[in-house]
Amino acid sequence: MQTFQEMDDRAWAIRQRYAALEAARYGRPWTAEEVALGFVGDVGDLMKLVQAAKGVRAIPEAKAKLAHELADCLWSVMVLARLYDVDLAAAFAGTMGELEQRLAD
DSSP states (O other), rough: OOOOOHHHHHHHHHHHHHHHHHHHHHHHOHHHHHHHHHHHHHHHHHHHHHHTTSSOOOOOTHHHHHHHHHHHHHHHHHHHHTTOOOHHHHHHHHHHHHHHHHHHH
């Protein structure tokens, strides 16, 4: 199992490869806002697969596709955190602490 830092570094390395591909195809890499827009599209795809998992949509191999899309969304979040200089591990730990505190009250 990879550590969070290893996953984050891998996600960023893949983003750098996409940036090079975008520069070759479009003359520049995507902006942070364009990466976020791509994430919104991924969330839309995720929602269709969530519906399929409940039997509301007919999508072959929905469970495997759902796992893939969840991982794709995680990749987008990790990349966006880097693009916006957010320490995602620290933010996650802080947010979980806040939620735990709220639930304890």
